[in-house]
Amino acid sequence: MLNLSSTINEESGFCFGVIYAVQLAEDYLSQNDHLYCLGALVHNDMELQRLKSLGLRIIDRRQLQALKNEVVMIRAHGEAPATYRQARRNGLTLIDASCPVILKLQHRIKRAYEAGETVLIFGNRDHAEVIGLVGQTEGKAIVVDESDLGQLPELPPRVSLFCQTTQRPKAFYRLKKLLENRGIQVDMQDTVCRQVADRNNRLKVFAGSFDKIVFVAGAASSNGKMLFRTCKTVNPNSYFVSSTYDLKPDWFEPYDKVGICGATSTPMWLMEEIQTRLQSY
Numbered sequence: 207m208l209n210l211s212s213t214i215n216e217e218s219g220f221c222f223g224v225i226y227a228v229q230l231a232e233d234y235l236s237q238n239d240h241l242y243c244l245g246a247l248v249h250n251d252m253e254l255q256r257l258k259s260l261g262l263r264i265i266d267r268r269q270l271q272a273l274k275n276e277v278v279m280i281r282a283h284g285e286a287p288a289t290y291r292q293a294r295r296n297g298l299t300l301i302d303a304s305c306p307v308i309l310k311l312q313h314r315i316k317r318a319y320e321a322g323e324t325v326l327i328f329g330n331r332d333h334a335e336v337i338g339l340v341g342q343t344e345g346k347a348i349v350v351d352e353s354d355l356g357q358l359p360e361l362p363p364r365v366s367l368f369c370q371t372t373q374r375p376k377a378f379y380r381l382k383k384l385l386e387n388r389g390i391q392v393d394m395q396d397t398v399c400r401q402v403a404d405r406n407n408r409l410k411v412f413a414g415s416f417d418k419i420v421f422v423a424g425a426a427s428s429n430g431k432m433l434f435r436t437c438k439t440v441n442p443n444s445y446f447v448s449s450t451y452d453l454k455p456d457w458f459e460p461y462d463k464v465g466i467c468g469a470t471s472t473p474m475w476l477m478e479e480i481q482t483r484l485q486s487y
């Protein structure tokens with residue numbers, strides 16, 4: 207026996223945007239046998255499996271085009287106006303779980319675009335949230351990814367800069383500096399979600415307090431990648447797992463103190479399963 211002691215970080219687990227979306231889906235599925243959802247409701251395969259067993263059916267945009275007179279959920283990432291138009295054309299009823307933080311950001315970007323400003327978004331251009339943000343500008347917003355920081359595209363002399371809610375504040379401020387060094391006038395709006403940014407800061411303290419860290423998240427979770435990077439920087443003995451199957455006993459020494467934490471899309475029940483498995487080593 208390794209006799210590990212483990213602690214789950216109380217601040218890890220669903221953010222309020224994800225709690226709201228999951229609750230809406232569960233409420234609907236308690237009265238109905240199925241519910242369509244445009245894209246994965248949460249970036250966590252284990253939680254998704256649980257919701258699918260309740261009747262959640264994940265569809266993509268192509269499938270949405272063919273769907274008529276059904277009920278479809280919009281997830282916390284939000285959607286572009288074109289999705290709402292498509293839903294109206296197809297007679298779909300929407301259950302809209304767009305996170306209020308992202309809705310506010312969408313409105314700010316729309317206002318800036320309509321005022322004639324050049325909208326620059328720092329984020330992952332393939333991420334659903336960013337696709338929804340670019341949709342507010344009729345596809346005109348310019349997206350800069352963290353990997354573009356080494357070679358920025360040609361830009362006008364003045365930009366309105368926004369940020370995908372789950373990006374790293376440090377990288378966002380680096381972009382601002384790079385733009386200003388080029389003589390570009392930047393009207394910057396720090397739109398990083400405080401739920402993620404505050405966790406990031408507090409996670410540094412948590413990760414430094416244990417011999418080993420087990421970070422639990424789905425491989426597709428943006429804030430999961432970002433928060434894991436924070437753990438790994440503070441505590442090199444940090445391991446990323448998506449389920450109990452990924453755990454390896456040889457990561458641990460006898461009597462290690464293990465911290466368990468996760469992303470805003472990691473359910474508490476999954477972290478508890480990890481803890482139970484660790485206790486069996």
Ligand code: SF4
Pocket residue numbers: 221222223224282283305306307308371372399400401402429470
């Ligand atoms: S991380 Fe923030 S913006 Fe994203 S869903 Fe959660 S509360 Fe909303």
